[in-house]
Amino acid sequence: MLDIDLNSPAxxxxxxxxxxxxxAAAPICQLMxxxxxxxxxxxADRILRDLRFGKDFLAGVARRYGKNAVDEPAFRMVNRFxxxxxxxxxxxxxxxxxxxxxxxxxxxxxxxxxxxxxxLIDGLYDLHRADLVKAFAYxxxxxxxxxxxxxxxxDHLRFLEDTQALxxxxxxxxISATExxxxxxxxxxxxxxxxxxxxxxxxxxxNDLISLLLQAEEGEDRLSEDEIIANVVLLxxxxxxxxxxxxxxxxxxxxxxxxxxxxxxxDLSLLPQAVNExxxxxxxxxxxxxxxxxxxxxxxxxxxxxETVYINLGAANRDPEIFSAPDRFQIRRPAMxxxxxPFGGGMHYCLGARLARIELETVLDMLFRRLxxxxxxxxxxxxxxxxxxxxxxxxxxxxx
Numbered sequence: 001m002l003d004i005d006l007n008s009p010a011x012x013x014x015x016x017x018x019x020x021x022x023x024a025a026a027p028i029c030q031l032m033x034x035x036x037x038x039x040x041x042x043x044a045d046r047i048l049r050d051l052r053f054g055k056d057f058l059a060g061v062a063r064r065y066g067k068n069a070v071d072e073p074a075f076r077m078v079n080r081f082x083x084x085x086x087x088x089x090x091x092x093x094x095x096x097x098x099x100x101x102x103x104x105x106x107x108x109x110x111x112x113x114x115x116x117x118x119x120l121i122d123g124l125y126d127l128h129r130a131d132l133v134k135a136f137a138y139x140x141x142x143x144x145x146x147x148x149x150x151x152x153x154x155d156h157l158r159f160l161e162d163t164q165a166l167x168x169x170x171x172x173x174x175i176s177a178t179e180x181x182x183x184x185x186x187x188x189x190x191x192x193x194x195x196x197x198x199x200x201x202x203x204x205x206x207n208d209l210i211s212l213l214l215q216a217e218e219g220e221d222r223l224s225e226d227e228i229i230a231n232v233v234l235l236x237x238x239x240x241x242x243x244x245x246x247x248x249x250x251x252x253x254x255x256x257x258x259x260x261x262x263x264x265x266x267d268l269s270l271l272p273q274a275v276n277e278x279x280x281x282x283x284x285x286x287x288x289x290x291x292x293x294x295x296x297x298x299x300x301x302x303x304x305x306x307e308t309v310y311i312n313l314g315a316a317n318r319d320p321e322i323f324s325a326p327d328r329f330q331i332r333r334p335a336m337x338x339x340x341x342p343f344g345g346g347m348h349y350c351l352g353a354r355l356a357r358i359e360l361e362t363v364l365d366m367l368f369r370r371l372x373x374x375x376x377x378x379x380x381x382x383x384x385x386x387x388x389x390x391x392x393x394x395x396x397x398x399x400x
Contacts, residue, residue: 004029007173012384015286015391016327019315028299034063034307039315041322041338043298047311048345053290053303054086055348060289060308064174074169074183077191080230083238083348086293090347096223097231100212101351104148109355113362116143121370129399132376133248137396141243141359145236150208151197159236162186166233167241172287172310172388190236194229209235239352245284245385245392246342246356247363250275252393253282254364255376257329264331265368271361274331278360280340281329286314287389288344313341314391371400 019039022029027040038044047053057079058070082093124130142159165186168175205211213228254261264274288311292303303309317340318326343350376398383394
């Protein structure tokens with residue numbers, strides 16, 4: 001095991017030098033007995049696609065917090081997420097959820113993103129300065145999700161707090177008892193709220209995503225209410241927390257590279273390329289987890305059955321064996337056969353990746369059109385959240 005500190009302020013400020021050292025010295029690094037970290041692109045891609053690696057969330061919970069922790073409400077709810085299931089349960093759930101989600105086509109998703117972005121900018125326009133994390137990046141995804149689910153927007157501030165509390169159960173570093181209690185309260189609040197909404201939508205169905213999930217079927221198979229509630233909560237966590245951080249990270253990255261920002265401002269047709277490069281260079285999701293379902297050799301090590309490997313997507317997206325000059329941010333990066341993996345890979349590839357890309361493209365387009373004088377303050381010393389799994393900013397003070 002290497003002597004590395006993955007919990008220091010210096011690491012959270014800039015983890016990429018540590019990732020580079022790990023890729024060179026121990027691309028499959030043992031963090032502790034039964035826990036491994038993969039930092040090389042080819043290993044990450046292989047593990048994500050290899051069916052000998054699966055999910056066993058509660059085993060990881062028991063290992064880190066003790067066997068009684070698996071009964072905590074937050075861990076029980078998260079264990080029902082489609083994201084944490086193996087075939088055939090995962091295949092069944094993904095098929096049914098995809099049927100509902102695919103009804104929402106790209107033009108409709110883009111319209112929702114544009115409408116909510118416009119409303120937020122309208123509210124900020126005359127202020128001339130704001131913390132864009134708090135006032136923009138965090139409210140936007142939850143407003144889009146509320147619109148998709150057709151639920152009251154007044155609830156969005158509470159959802160912000162609940163998602164921030166619940167998402168901490170995914171942290172690589174163990175969380176405190178106080179944080180577990182907060183996650184439990186969030187899980188219970190989500191469950192009460194969405195169970196009531198499910199009852200109402202059964203009586204009065206609409207074209208919202210909850211109604212579509214209630215109606216989704218494959219043969220004679222349908223989603224249970226518990227499955228719907230869990231995966232609507234997953235939508236909030238995966239579609240909100242990660243997207244909000246993705247927006248903040250992209251804005252900071254662009255303003256830290258003024259020549260690339262100027263290139264984009266002058267030619268907004270480069271937006272899809274800019275989005276791809278922002279997602280590669282400073283992705284919001286750095287860790288995905290898999291459990292070995294049997295002994296598997298990866299590189300020079302053997303991952304034993306039942307052991308957990310954390311796939312470091314942030315490190316993989318900066319792998320010099322795959323991406324030329326990986327620490328250089330360039331919108332017009334030449335096309336390569338291997339693509340960045342900001343949304344994971346294999347059977348668990350993020351179902352909301354299309355929506356996330358649409359939201360980021362919409363945000364950059366409308367912010368630069370509506371606020372041409374936009375500037376980010378203190379771009380050299382931003383405050384990063386002290387987490388490894390989700391990378392994001394505490395604040396993004398801006399003026400225009």
